[in-house]
Amino acid sequence: MRFGVVVFPGSNCDQDCFYVIKEVLKKPATYIWHKDTDLDGLDCVILPGGFSYGDYLRTGAIARFSPVMKSIADFARKGGTVIGICNGFQILLEAGLLPGVMLRNRGLHFLCKHVYINTENTQTRFTSLYNTGQILKIPIAHNEGNYYIDAAGLKELRDNNQIVFRYCSAAGEISDQFNPNGALDNIAGIINKKGNVLGMMPHPERSCERELGSADGYFIFKSILKWLKTGKT
């Protein structure tokens, strides 16, 4: 049960993800350098947040060409568990492992704060330990989190139950007022059709310990562990 945390030169949440796996979940973790291609022995790959290559161009636009990304695509094709957080989500979109694109936040500013998200789909290997509709308090920190997809794509996401998290109020109300970045349909996280690749803008690794203000993200990692152990969601 081994987690791999990808390190692009400008990743900056890699050490936080590594810490959560190692010190909070007490499970083995290794770093995967972006120039490496060997994912042998890994059960779950984490694409962490940060600014992979500085992101002076479109976020994730360069990272998708990293040697490691080809291996990750193969890994995902074979059903391996992949989670992209923040910049990791943006990279998964650029790499075509998840559908849609990211636009700049509608306020045109970087935004770092705790928000609330509604757990829409608990039939996934990432969310099986939550109750449907459970509201999570979780931080965001991004400049480009304004998710967009065309109408046909959105319909497909809905039809296949691929929307996993949506921004909401503390009480669970989903409306534009509680949408921090303008994301279409308040989308905060989606999975691929196969259900083995999750991308989400909020940072679960920043909400795994109560002293940081919320431990609501912890069960994402616990759900993954359950899946890896039992093959069940």
Added chain:
Amino acid sequence: MIKPDVYHSLGLSDKEYQNITKILKREPSNTELAMFSVEWSEHCGYLRSRRWLKLLPKTGKYKTLIGEDSGGIIIDDLAIIFKMESHNHPSQVEPKQGAATGVGGIIRDIFTAGARPIALLDSLRFGPLSQAYNRYLFTGVIDGIQFYGNCVGIPTIGGEISFDKSYTGNCLVNAMCIGIAKKDKLVRARAHGLGNPIMYVGSSTGRDGIGGCSILASHEFKEGEEKRPTVQIGDPFTEKCLIEATLEAINTGYVVGIKDMGAAGLTCCISEMASAGNSGMDIELQAVPRREENMEPWELMMSESQERMLICVRKGKEEQIKKIFLKWDLNASVIGRVTNDGLVTIRDNGKTVAQIKAHSLTQAPVYDMPYRKPKSLRELNKLELSKIPQPKDCNKVLLQLLATPSITNKSWVYEQYDHMVQTNTVVLPGSDAAVLRLSRFSGIPPKAGKGTNKAIAATTDCNSRYCFLNPYSGAQIAVAEAARNLACSGAHPAAVTDCLNFGNPEKSESFWQFKNCVEGIRDACKSFNIAVVSGNVSFYNESPKGAINPTPAIGMIGILNDINKACSQNFKQEGDIVILLGYCREELGASEYLKEIHNLTKGDTPQLDLRLEQAVQETAIKAIERGLVNSAHDCSEGGLAVALAESCVSNKDNMIGANINKLNYDMRRDALLFGESQSRIILSCSKDCVVKVRKIALEFKAPFCIIGKTGGRVLRILNNIEKLIYSPLEDLYEEWSSSLKKNIEG
């Protein structure tokens, strides 16, 4: 023969030029002249301030470490390294890049010591937001800080922002960085060991930032000057790579010494590393990686291109170090060797273009500057309260004060900064001080068995209006307030970094302000028994509109013994008892209230009794450490009423009102509500804990007074039976939370 207009244009005086020819016993070459001009600039050489800076205490109750470029304290097995530095003039000229490179520079000062940067703070000052250019500077500076800090992955956890017309034409951008290392892993900025290779690592060298320190930072702004080419351009992505590569390199144990190429670039690194190591260096410029063609030796020596470092490596280990930097796609090139002749020798393709004693470059002349108290102060310090009308509607005044840019909530700013990355921020920005856990760094196990329970708190503080009206007392209050902010989070004040921003030191009245502020900091720090471990002086903060208010920004670190006891400013539950530690005096001089409501910058600063201050702070710290207190907030700008309002509304998800009905003062109502008497902290605690808190206050001889109770949806303040404030929380929140955004975005 070098003509006077050449060295004048480099910022050197006739006397300094003669001095240089005397040292060299000949005319300097172009390259040598360039090197002297930057090393002897006020920015690098501290010519006018050095004599006074020696007064600041270097030791205190925590064990201190003072390095070449930064300093810190030891906590168990950890070294906490920190420093604050200015980047004022570059930010005034090009706000985004000026602020960004200010952040980049201070980060490098920390990780070159071998410490991982774990937090940033910023102390910012601008002219009034009513002017479009000030709004441009303000938004540009915020943009620069978020651009750089977010990308490098260091949380920006706090700081301060205030506004005053004295900063129109010369804004202040002071950035502070905190780093952490195992205490035995630190390195110095020294080159020694005959024949040890000198390596250049990081970005390549271009023509950006030439003369940044000598031309831009060491002179006042004149009308219509074009100084943009002297501002550097920041690349946080490269910096992020440089942080990781440098820390990896230091971890090998093969790094003898390392220094950041900041102000004065290569010149500074070469001469200061050689001088600090009592050695010399022989450098070949052809080996310097560059991004522009046909650069002259003097340009290479003066360039302030960012994200570069100079490393003295142990002989024979060059390849191992090089490999690390190449892995991160950074340049790494051996450009010279350590010598034992005490000389800095610079060659260009073998030909010597400069040869100077390292010490003579680093020992810039010391000037004893004349100082004189400004005549205008006598009139300004007079304040006849009887001539100031009392407000009829105090509610209106309170709402107005909550909306002033210097007081209002700054979430519009700090939400643009990633303040949570690295997952150590336990008390987030917006309280008196941010708190960071240390458990991920220390191997010393607490009871729970998972790293230490200790934490650090950090804040910056300075009320420059106080320093303008009374520099000595204003600087003391800056230290006291910073310490009070920390105390409110439950932290013991531990050490200081200072960033001293002043006008032209060649003007005796400006220099008087500087001297008095330094003395104020010295006396306050001695009284708290804390050291000033690092700092920076920025003179010449003047524009044709005049000098800035004297602004000795204080950055302070505090230590919490138990992270689980960390405290924040907002009321936590209904029915808690509200306690005031300290006294309210009838003091309105220098207050935000006088400035905002009566348009007066007048009077003297509030009294400061350092013994009373410590009694109040120690009471708060002990009560928090015992777990007796639910909230703690200090009274500063806007006084008691503003502090109470902030405690009511600063947690949007759980706003709690208060009924303050036990005040019993015989004084003007505006002084009671909005006066800025020092040494006051507002605590809230559950009913059962009051007696215990009172006992602690008695033990420290701190004035203790129950003033009311939390609860409801209204802030109500009475004095005796006179109703002063009755304001619904929604109104308070609206003014306090949205004014900054409205000012910027309209």
